[in-house]
Amino acid sequence: DAGVIQSPRHEVTEMGQEVTLRCKPISGHDYLFWYRQTMMRGLELLIYFNNNVPIDDSGMPEDRFSAKMPNASFSTLKIQPSEPRDSAVYFCASSFKVWNYGYTFGSGTRLTVV
Amino acid sequence: GNSVTQMEGPVTLSEEAFLTINCTYTATGYPSLFWYVQYPGEGLQLLLKATKADDKGSNKGFEATYRKETTSFHLEKGSVQVSDSAVYFCALSDPTPNANSGGSNYKLTFGKGTLLTVNP
Numbered sequence: 001d002a003g004v005i006q007s008p009r010h011e012v013t014e015m016g017q018e019v020t021l022r023c024k025p026i027s028g029h030d031y032l033f034w035y036r037q038t039m040m041r042g043l044e045l046l047i048y049f050n051n052n053v054p055i056d057d058s059g060m061p062e063d064r065f066s067a068k069m070p071n072a073s074f075s076t077l078k079i080q081p082s083e084p085r086d087s088a089v090y091f092c093a094s095s096f097k098v099w100n101y102g103y104t105f106g107s108g109t110r111l112t113v114v
Numbered sequence: 115g116n117s118v119t120q121m122e123g124p125v126t127l128s129e130e131a132f133l134t135i136n137c138t139y140t141a142t143g144y145p146s147l148f149w150y151v152q153y154p155g156e157g158l159q160l161l162l163k164a165t166k167a168d169d170k171g172s173n174k175g176f177e178a179t180y181r182k183e184t185t186s187f188h189l190e191k192g193s194v195q196v197s198d199s200a201v202y203f204c205a206l207s208d209p210t211p212n213a214n215s216g217g218s219n220y221k222l223t224f225g226k227g228t229l230l231t232v233n234p
Contacts, residue, residue: 004157033221042226043158043203048219055219056210091157098220099207100165102148105157 004106006092012112018080021109024073025094033103034067034077035091043091049075082113116141120204120225127194127232135189135228137178137204145206147171147180147187148222152201161189161202194232201227 005024013019025032033048047057052069060067064083069075079086089110093103120137127133139147146165150158162171167182178189187204204225209218 031220043224045221048221050219056221093158095220098222099146099209102146102150102160102163102205102207103158103222105159107157 004092004094004104006090006106006109008109009107010110010112012114013082015083015113016081017113018078019082019086019111019113021077021090021092021111023075023077023092023094023106025075025092026096026104027073029094029096029104030072031095031098031103032069032075033093033095034075035093036088037091037108038088046077079111082111084113087112116145116206116208116223118204118206118223118225120202121228122226124229124231127230129196129232129234130193131232133189133191133194133198133230135202135204135230137187137189137225139185139187139204139206141185141206141208143209145208147178148205148207149176149178149187149189150203150205150224152203152227154200158203194230196232196234199230199232201229203227 007022030051034046036044046059047067049069067077089108091108093105095103117140148163149161151161152158162173164171164180170179176191178187205222208223209220
């Protein structure tokens with residue numbers, strides 16, 4: 001298995017632009033998680049899905065952030081408009097039976113908003 | 115709610131030293147416990163886990179024992195190497211009721227991470 005695949009690995013964009021981050025979970029996993037990691041705030045859960053349905057989006061910082069999971073093999077995290085304070089590494093993770101197996105994380109997307 | 119507290123570090127050791135990173139948790143139920151490792155520039159990787167009391171998880175020379183009586187899951191390694199330099203995260207599984215299905219949804223609650231640097 002190729003693991004959790006995220007794209008792009010790096011993204012540099014100008015303030016005000018729309019940014020779309022992509023994630024392909026491991027086949028057969030029924031949970032998908034989006035995290036943000038910064039030096040100041042550490043690892044933050046933004047949103048997670050179970051069977052493509054959003055379960056908890058309380059970590060999404062504001063309306064500029066949105067996430068979708070149109071099918072079991074694809075999810076997007078969109079920021080519109082982007083701001084410099086959104087600069088971070090964004091991780092996607094997927095899981096089957098979280099309580100037993102934990103998560104498998106992707107390699108992350110490093111977002112820089114200038 | 116559920117929470118994980120781990121020593122924040124940074125921890126700096128010489129090669130072949132003994133490592134302990136403390137982790138304690140608060141949980142309303144009976145969680146599974148995990149240690150994750152993050153090497154520079156990479157995502158988090160599962161290092162080891164334990165799903166019930168007195169279980170010992172082990173991997174790559176690292177060990178941690180699920181201690182229900184002390185609500186702890188301390189990470190240990192007898193002889194660290196330079197290649198062990200990374201950030202280590204303790205985590206617990208965190209079930210939340212699903213009002214729609216009547217079952218539970220699960221996510222991991224992470225500690226803040228401990229930076230370990232091993233010098234040659």
